Amino acid sequence: MSDPRTVDADTLDAVLERNVDREYAAGFVTDIESETLPPGLDEDVVRFISARKNEPDWLLEWRLDAYRHWRTQAPPEWAHVHFSPIDFESISYFSAPKSQMDRPQSLDEVDPELLRTYEKLGIPLHEQGMLAGVAVDAVFDSVSIGTTFKAQLAEAGVIFCSISEAVHSHPELVRKYLGSVVPMRDNFYATLNSAVFSDGSFVYLPKGVRSPMELSTYFRINAENTGQFERTLIIAEEGAYVSYLEGCTAPQRDENQLHAAVVELIALDDAEIKYSTVQNWYPGDAEGRGGIYNFVTKRGACLGARSKISWTQVETGSAITWKYPSVVLRGDDSVGEFYSVALTNNYQQADTGTKMVHLGRNTKSTIISKGICAGHSQNSYRGLVRMSPSATGARNYTQCDSLLIGDACGAHTFPYIESGNPTAVIEHEASTSKVSDDQLFLCQQRGIDAEKAISMIVNGFCKDVFRELPMEFAVEAGKLLEVSLEGAIG
Amino acid sequence: MTARELFLEELATRVQTLAVQAPALALLRNSAELDELPAGKLESFKYTPIESLYDTALADPEPGAMDVPDAPLRIADADHFVVPVSGIDIDTSALPAGLSALGLAESTLDLKELNAGLDVVRYPLVHVNTALIRDGLVVRVAAGHRVTPTLQLNLTSAETATCSRVVIILEPGSELRLFEQHHQSVVANRVLEIRLGADSTLHHTRWQGRSDCSAWQLTSVVLEDNACYRLDAFSLGGAPHRNDFHVRLTGNGADFELKGVQLTRDADKLDQQVVVEHVGQHGRSRQRIHGIASGKSRLSFNGRIHIHPGAQHTDARLTNRNLQIDGSAQINTKPELEIYADDVQCAHGATVGQIDAEQLFYLRSRGISDAAARALLMQGFLADCLPDNSLGQQIGRLLDAELGGPGA
Numbered sequence: 001m002s003d004p005r006t007v008d009a010d011t012l013d014a015v016l017e018r019n020v021d022r023e024y025a026a027g028f029v030t031d032i033e034s035e036t037l038p039p040g041l042d043e044d045v046v047r048f049i050s051a052r053k054n055e056p057d058w059l060l061e062w063r064l065d066a067y068r069h070w071r072t073q074a075p076p077e078w079a080h081v082h083f084s085p086i087d088f089e090s091i092s093y094f095s096a097p098k099s100q101m102d103r104p105q106s107l108d109e110v111d112p113e114l115l116r117t118y119e120k121l122g123i124p125l126h127e128q129g130m131l132a133g134v135a136v137d138a139v140f141d142s143v144s145i146g147t148t149f150k151a152q153l154a155e156a157g158v159i160f161c162s163i164s165e166a167v168h169s170h171p172e173l174v175r176k177y178l179g180s181v182v183p184m185r186d187n188f189y190a191t192l193n194s195a196v197f198s199d200g201s202f203v204y205l206p207k208g209v210r211s212p213m214e215l216s217t218y219f220r221i222n223a224e225n226t227g228q229f230e231r232t233l234i235i236a237e238e239g240a241y242v243s244y245l246e247g248c249t250a251p252q253r254d255e256n257q258l259h260a261a262v263v264e265l266i267a268l269d270d271a272e273i274k275y276s277t278v279q280n281w282y283p284g285d286a287e288g289r290g291g292i293y294n295f296v297t298k299r300g301a302c303l304g305a306r307s308k309i310s311w312t313q314v315e316t317g318s319a320i321t322w323k324y325p326s327v328v329l330r331g332d333d334s335v336g337e338f339y340s341v342a343l344t345n346n347y348q349q350a351d352t353g354t355k356m357v358h359l360g361r362n363t364k365s366t367i368i369s370k371g372i373c374a375g376h377s378q379n380s381y382r383g384l385v386r387m388s389p390s391a392t393g394a395r396n397y398t399q400c401d402s403l404l405i406g407d408a409c410g411a412h413t414f415p416y417i418e419s420g421n422p423t424a425v426i427e428h429e430a431s432t433s434k435v436s437d438d439q440l441f442l443c444q445q446r447g448i449d450a451e452k453a454i455s456m457i458v459n460g461f462c463k464d465v466f467r468e469l470p471m472e473f474a475v476e477a478g479k480l481l482e483v484s485l486e487g488a489i490g
Numbered sequence: 491m492t493a494r495e496l497f498l499e500e501l502a503t504r505v506q507t508l509a510v511q512a513p514a515l516a517l518l519r520n521s522a523e524l525d526e527l528p529a530g531k532l533e534s535f536k537y538t539p540i541e542s543l544y545d546t547a548l549a550d551p552e553p554g555a556m557d558v559p560d561a562p563l564r565i566a567d568a569d570h571f572v573v574p575v576s577g578i579d580i581d582t583s584a585l586p587a588g589l590s591a592l593g594l595a596e597s598t599l600d601l602k603e604l605n606a607g608l609d610v611v612r613y614p615l616v617h618v619n620t621a622l623i624r625d626g627l628v629v630r631v632a633a634g635h636r637v638t639p640t641l642q643l644n645l646t647s648a649e650t651a652t653c654s655r656v657v658i659i660l661e662p663g664s665e666l667r668l669f670e671q672h673h674q675s676v677v678a679n680r681v682l683e684i685r686l687g688a689d690s691t692l693h694h695t696r697w698q699g700r701s702d703c704s705a706w707q708l709t710s711v712v713l714e715d716n717a718c719y720r721l722d723a724f725s726l727g728g729a730p731h732r733n734d735f736h737v738r739l740t741g742n743g744a745d746f747e748l749k750g751v752q753l754t755r756d757a758d759k760l761d762q763q764v765v766v767e768h769v770g771q772h773g774r775s776r777q778r779i780h781g782i783a784s785g786k787s788r789l790s791f792n793g794r795i796h797i798h799p800g801a802q803h804t805d806a807r808l809t810n811r812n813l814q815i816d817g818s819a820q821i822n823t824k825p826e827l828e829i830y831a832d833d834v835q836c837a838h839g840a841t842v843g844q845i846d847a848e849q850l851f852y853l854r855s856r857g858i859s860d861a862a863a864r865a866l867l868m869q870g871f872l873a874d875c876l877p878d879n880s881l882g883q884q885i886g887r888l889l890d891a892e893l894g895g896p897g898a
Binding site: 060078175177382387389402404406407408409410411412413414415416417419420421422423425426427428429430431432433 | 533797800812814815816817818819820821822823824825826827828829830831832833834835836837838839840841842843845879
């Protein structure tokens with residue numbers, strides 16, 4: 001049998017064959033009592049969030065510092081996206097399901113309504129779930145509602161819990177690494193997140209530990225007029241390995257909702273972190289009403305020699321995506337990878353890409369980006385490859401391809417390449433084209449309808465990236481692409 | 491006082507003391523919107539801060555005694571003619587049939603509309619050029635005329651205005667060869683506007699020598715139906731040099747081809763930015779720019795291909811390859827695509843690397859010294875971008891000299 005983490009073509013086909021729900025399947029609202037702060041942001045809100053989580057003083061001070069700095073900042077405008085300014089005072093910065101207020105001790109105590117929500121989403125919160133073998137931390141609006149397989153992970157030495165919990169159980173680790181990769185003042189949205197982050201996942205792998213299973217977080221925004229600001233921190237000590245999956249959904253609403261997350265990864269000597277995302281936030285309707293503003297800062301630091309960080313993302317959701325999962329290659333011989341599929345349809349806008357900052361000797365990075373745009377959408381790749389003077393023998397290869405479906409959309413490429421070392425080698429290539437008439441003709445001639453044919457061609461176009469996804473995610477990604485392209489072919 | 495404020499103050503003094511050549515020119519000069527000159531960090535001036543181009547020497551009314559080097563490149567005498575760029579004292583009787591060359595004030599151009607064809611929002615330094623304009627040159631090739639001798643523009647002496655404005659108009663069906671060389675010892679701000687009528691062809695070669703003075707140049711080109719623009723551009727750096735090219739293929743079936751060499755050494759700074767806009771259908775553009783940076787120099791390139799909605803059947807390609815030679819040189823490159831039409835083919839590639847060790851070994855194993863082998867390989871790297879004519883050979887020799895090879 002082939003590597004179980006790669007997609008079996010037959011499995012993918014089988015899933016595609018299935019009659020998938022053509023609407024946004026995760027668009028339901030769960031009727032659940034929740035405690036939500038009134039809209040608006042001031043120091044009291046920051047203090048409230050911190051107090052609600054019984055946080056130590058240093059963390060409150062850190063949040064307040066971030067809040068004060070954020071007040072002096074203006075939102076970035078360089079991205080190739082257009083939207084009316086966000087009114088940050090109309091957002092509620094904290095929402096928690098009410099029954100969670102007394103923190104359940106085990107999954108049995110979790111509100112059954114919540115569990116049913118995750119069931120609808122296909123998240124195996126109960127350990128006998130359909131994708132058994134994946135440990136899940138689920139975040140509902142602002143708080144983490146439970147982590148599965150905790151005991152088995154603990155046995156292997158893996159710490160996998162919500163970040164609020166980690167602040168209490170492992171304060172020294174959180175204090176050491178929080179903000180070490182994405183500094184509190186990094187950018188407008190990261191600063192906002194630092195001030196008001198509510199929950200998120202925390203993973204720590206001690207020296208030499210390979211996580212016995214894939215770890216997963218599922219994020220869901222449920223409440224109206226709320227923002228979600230989760231924070232994820234993953235630390236892999238010397239020789240450790242972890243594969244981490246992240247999925248997201250939100251209900252259908254006419255208003256735009258803000259999601260500003262921060263993810264920090266730290267890999268020490270010989271450690272490897274594989275981070276996969278399937279982002280399926282509500283993209284808005286066919287006229288561009290509603291949808292999530294997904295303004296996310298994700299960055300990994302290869303601190304140790306021979307460490308490796310790999311980002312794989314499939315972005316099909318959100319009204320606007322502003323996201324650049326990056327790697328700082330500090331350790332000698334460290335490796336950074338970025339595999340991305342970004343699909344936009346209707347009035348979606350995506351400005352996404354990566355940054356590879358080479359500092360160590362013989363560091364290597366690979367960037368494979370596939371953009372698909374249809375309808376009236378705008379899809380941009382924005383990337384940076386920087387070889388600093390210390391990056392002797394560094395190497396980068398970048399390929400970004402765009403596929404256009406329809407004549408009203410836009411595909412753009414903005415790659416920054418900066419080389420400051422005369423031994424560095426950088427290659428970048430990009431191409432843009434439409435779905436070829438020949439390919440379509442060939443499929444249709446064999447009795448495959450146009451929509452199905454486009455879906456097959458798009459899947460083929462994305463193969464290089466899907467291959468990098470863990471199996472169950474690859475299947476979901478294929479499904480998502482097909483659903484998202486619905487109506488793109490006229 | 492910031493660089494911008496200081497510059498604006500000097501500029502204002504200078505504008506007042508400028509002798510008025512013609513009332514229309516004075517009007518034009520007054521229309522310059524100096525308030526529009528930006529300050530601070532700008533994305534389009536990321537590697538060459540715009541403030542480094544706010545050189546108050548530009549506003550110096552009397553450049554004083556200048557060391558004026560000879561123009562290094564010559565075209566065989568019978569084959570060319572030279573017109574002074576200042577637009578004054580043009581001997582019109584010596585011009586080939588179908589070609590006219592006039593000073594700005596004498597030309598039939600509506601001076602009020604002179605800047606209308608330029609994207610002053612994207613290129614705010616045009617305002618400086620407008621504010622300091624004394625005269626300019628308008629070259630026009632009449633419809634259907636093919637001018638065989640090469641028109642040579644020498645922007646080499648101190649007498650040449652530091653702010654120059656040249657407009658070249660090719661009427662439908664005409665053809666011209668243009669050779670432009672810069673060898674300045676003064677700070678420069680140059681605007682070259684080219685209007686190519688339907689079915690016209692312009693072959694344009696530019697040599698820009700090294701200079702210790704900062705320089706900014708805009709080359710703004712509009713191509714109508716089936717017009718063809720061939721540009722061979724060679725630039726050595728300086729303190730700092732920024733070249734903007736804005737090429738708009740507005741007509742259907744227009745064709746643009748650029749071959750360029752950019753070479754920097756020591757503490758040179760060179761920043762070249764090409765924006766190609768495809769507006770018409772069936773347009774084609776090809777760009778190949780090769781660069782070599784050594785020493786502590788900084789070489790920056792930005793190539794943007796913009797396909798407008800409706801510009802179907804466009805075929806646009808861009809290749810930028812760079813060699814980084816031992817030292818601490820910095821190379822920045824950004825090939826950009828902005829595409830709003832689906833039935834198009836666009837591709838770009840960019841590389842930064844070194845001389846191939848195997849190629850070097852091959853030459854060394856045949857008894858060629860390390861320095862000579864390196865020079866040979868660099869010459870080969872640049873040869874793809876040289877025009878195949880006598881001018882190309884001369885330029886090749888000048889580049890060889892720069893690389894320290896056998897041609898030196």
